[in-house]
Amino acid sequence: MPKTLLQKLWDTHVVREGPAGSAVLYIDRHLVNEVTSPQAFEGLSAAGRRPWRGETVIATSDHNVPTRELALGIQDPVAKVQVQTLERNCETFGLRQFRLGESGQGILHVTGPELGATLPGMSIVCGDSHTSTHGAFAALAFGIGTSEIEQVLATQCLLVSRMKAMNVQVEGALPARVTAKDLALALIRRLGSAGATGYAIEFSGGTVRGLSMEARMTLCNMAIEAGARVGLVGVDEVTLAYLHGRPHAPLGGAWDAACDFWRGLRSDDGALFDRTLRLDAGDIAPQVSWGTSPQMTCDVTGRIPEPCDEPDAARRKALADALDYMGLQGGTDIGAIELDKIFIGSCTNARLEDLRAAAGIVAGRRVSGRIRQALVVPGSRLVKSMAEAEGLDRVFIDAGFEWREPGCSMCLGMNEDRLLPGERCASTSNRNFEGRQGQGGRTHLVSPVTAAAAALAGHFVDVRRV
Amino acid sequence: MKKFQTFSGVAAPLDRANVDTDAILPKQYMKLISRFGYGDYLFDNWRYEDEGQLGVDCSARPRNRRFVLNAPEYRHAGILLCRENFGCGSSREHAPWALRDFGIRALVGSGFAEIFHGNCLKNGLLPIVLPEARVERLFSLASSAPPLRLTIDLEGQRVVAPDGVVERFEIDAFRKRCLLEGLDEISLALAQADSVTAYERQRRLSEPWLFAQR
Numbered sequence: 001m002p003k004t005l006l007q008k009l010w011d012t013h014v015v016r017e018g019p020a021g022s023a024v025l026y027i028d029r030h031l032v033n034e035v036t037s038p039q040a041f042e043g044l045s046a047a048g049r050r051p052w053r054g055e056t057v058i059a060t061s062d063h064n065v066p067t068r069e070l071a072l073g074i075q076d077p078v079a080k081v082q083v084q085t086l087e088r089n090c091e092t093f094g095l096r097q098f099r100l101g102e103s104g105q106g107i108l109h110v111t112g113p114e115l116g117a118t119l120p121g122m123s124i125v126c127g128d129s130h131t132s133t134h135g136a137f138a139a140l141a142f143g144i145g146t147s148e149i150e151q152v153l154a155t156q157c158l159l160v161s162r163m164k165a166m167n168v169q170v171e172g173a174l175p176a177r178v179t180a181k182d183l184a185l186a187l188i189r190r191l192g193s194a195g196a197t198g199y200a201i202e203f204s205g206g207t208v209r210g211l212s213m214e215a216r217m218t219l220c221n222m223a224i225e226a227g228a229r230v231g232l233v234g235v236d237e238v239t240l241a242y243l244h245g246r247p248h249a250p251l252g253g254a255w256d257a258a259c260d261f262w263r264g265l266r267s268d269d270g271a272l273f274d275r276t277l278r279l280d281a282g283d284i285a286p287q288v289s290w291g292t293s294p295q296m297t298c299d300v301t302g303r304i305p306e307p308c309d310e311p312d313a314a315r316r317k318a319l320a321d322a323l324d325y326m327g328l329q330g331g332t333d334i335g336a337i338e339l340d341k342i343f344i345g346s347c348t349n350a351r352l353e354d355l356r357a358a359a360g361i362v363a364g365r366r367v368s369g370r371i372r373q374a375l376v377v378p379g380s381r382l383v384k385s386m387a388e389a390e391g392l393d394r395v396f397i398d399a400g401f402e403w404r405e406p407g408c409s410m411c412l413g414m415n416e417d418r419l420l421p422g423e424r425c426a427s428t429s430n431r432n433f434e435g436r437q438g439q440g441g442r443t444h445l446v447s448p449v450t451a452a453a454a455a456l457a458g459h460f461v462d463v464r465r466v
Numbered sequence: 467m468k469k470f471q472t473f474s475g476v477a478a479p480l481d482r483a484n485v486d487t488d489a490i491l492p493k494q495y496m497k498l499i500s501r502f503g504y505g506d507y508l509f510d511n512w513r514y515e516d517e518g519q520l521g522v523d524c525s526a527r528p529r530n531r532r533f534v535l536n537a538p539e540y541r542h543a544g545i546l547l548c549r550e551n552f553g554c555g556s557s558r559e560h561a562p563w564a565l566r567d568f569g570i571r572a573l574v575g576s577g578f579a580e581i582f583h584g585n586c587l588k589n590g591l592l593p594i595v596l597p598e599a600r601v602e603r604l605f606s607l608a609s610s611a612p613p614l615r616l617t618i619d620l621e622g623q624r625v626v627a628p629d630g631v632v633e634r635f636e637i638d639a640f641r642k643r644c645l646l647e648g649l650d651e652i653s654l655a656l657a658q659a660d661s662v663t664a665y666e667r668q669r670r671l672s673e674p675w676l677f678a679q680r
Binding site (some may be wrong): 012015016018022028038041042047049119128143144151159194195229254257261321413414436439440 | 478484492500517584585588651659665
């Protein structure tokens with residue numbers, strides 16, 4: 001009987017069956033950040049428990065860290081306590097951690113793959129919903145809450161409800177300067193932000209096979225914005241080439257044995273999915289979100305919908321509320337939306353490939369005078385150093401961008417990088433929720449190249465024509 | 467975890483789809499390292515008119531009178547009536563902690579985001595999913611005869627409205643038992659530690675590289 005990739009990964013992790021199709025799954029990799037873990041460690045200590053298999057943990061502070069002048073340390077005293085709490089917990093329990101400024105530090109969803117700590121066939125959890133990113137490596141990876149962090153620390157297992165399998169099959173060539181981010185946004189626009197709730201989305205088809213690992217990570221990262229806890233891409237030679245030689249990847253004979261096993265981590269021909277969706281990559285234009293949910297997105301050449309055109313009363317109200325918050329009028333051309341800030345960063349789009357693409361647009365040009373701040377925040381120390389070795393930092397700085405230290409930064413504005421009330425930002429992050437980037441801030445989700453082009457123009461432009 | 471058996475309380479109608487966890491508990495409060503004390507910050511951006519900051523006395527902050535939980539009849543609501551995809555976005559368990567600390571014991575809606583749904587169950591909060599038309603009926607009741615009082619009987623898997631109409635809901639048998647008895651799931655899991663050790667032995671053979679990490 002042919003199996004889906006989801007089924008294969010599920011089967012190899014079942015410790016024991018649970019009620020109603022659920023199962024107790026074994027967890028191979030646990031990524032731990034400073035924001036969602038303190039209460040889990042506190043619970044573990046209070047119960048007198050130890051981590052079941054501490055070597056599966058990799059910890060780093062990413063949400064709450066400053067992105068400039070690291071030498072000064074963390075200025076916010078509350079954030080500082082949280083970061084120090086993670087450091088102390090890792091010392092107490094003997095867990096591997098990468099401290100601020102150390103090589104290996106960065107956004108966990110960027111560093112995990114870079115380190116080769118994300119491997120095909122693993123189950124991976126983290127107290128962060130964008131853990132779906134790691135599914136690009138055919139790993140069963142999903143976000144969990146703090147109680148579950150404590151549970152994984154204590155037992156190495158989690159009771160998980162069975163997920164349905166959705167196949168998103170993408171064929172055709174993406175037009176030039178149309179990226180995986182645009183593909184993800186176009187999919188969310190079609191599915192809706194709850195359209196994949198209860199599913200694991202597997203991305204398949206010729207287009208996906210042709211994407212780099214970085215682009216596949218962007219796709220899987222955004223699966224959660226359609227409601228799916230898990231995104232997946234089957235293993236192929238691109239996967240193996242990316243992992244070869246990474247610090248935590250197996251070596252020598254173990255590498256060969258692992259590759260033999262990993263090559264089987266793809267859906268079998270004829271495997272049955274609960275739902276299949278087909279997209280033609282050639283039809284996709286650069287996407288720009290205009291509302292307060294990622295599904296509120298349209299083509300860069302499009303217009304904001306008019307609430308009066310929406311027949312359903314609840315949707316009409318949601319649309320009107322979103323436009324009110326965003327300070328926009330129905331019927332406005334996307335190209336007429338003027339911006340205040342630009343953010344290139346986050347676990348969605350802060351890898352080397354993203355920075356190269358954005359730098360390619362801004363090279364030799366200047367950020368528009370109306371932009372108050374344009375930030376580039378690399379996803380990790382490694383991304384930062386590789387980018388600097390290529391001179392990308394100079395390209396951005398010369399164009400008028402600020403070049404920062406790695407972290408989650410303005411994606412969620414827990415540190416000093418945030419929008420002020422009313423400010424409008426073209427952002428390569430993943431969520432345009434009210435107040436996400438700062439209270440009263442207005443977020444438009446876009447790809448790195450669209451953000452770069454918007455920085456130069458001061459408003460949205462079709463990056464295919466820049 | 468606090469037991470959940472039966473609960474009777476006022477249901478506050480939050481008439482908005484896709485309420486995300488950033489809205490339920492904004493980021494600045496996630497810098498705290500405690501598991502309790504988030505009730506004052508629940509829906510902070512909607513509940514107050516100023517920008518919320520850590521360490522500020524919330525009782526002195528200006529309130530948004532149009533927000534449902536600020537209405538006198540809902541200040542002590544124990545149930546939240548919600549729309550589709552409630553709790554979407556971030557995995558922060560701070561969101562259910564804030565609901566719990568405010569005094570919410572159950573949520574009734576047409577659908578919840580998965581991570582949020584799981585997080586509620588770990589904290590003695592019962593998320594009840596009903597068909598959209600049934601949720602719509604409760605919203606209508608809440609607006610025609612406020613405040614709406616609902617009685618929730620977890621053992622019988624029933625929500626009883628003031629007009630006597632009973633809505634049945636589904637819940638996984640294990641989760642139901644944990645809530646009814648207030649069980650510590652980790653202790654239950656550790657009682658079956660042998661199965662984990664046996665699993666690890668077998669997995670070491672099939673994927674040895676996962677156990678020889680550098």
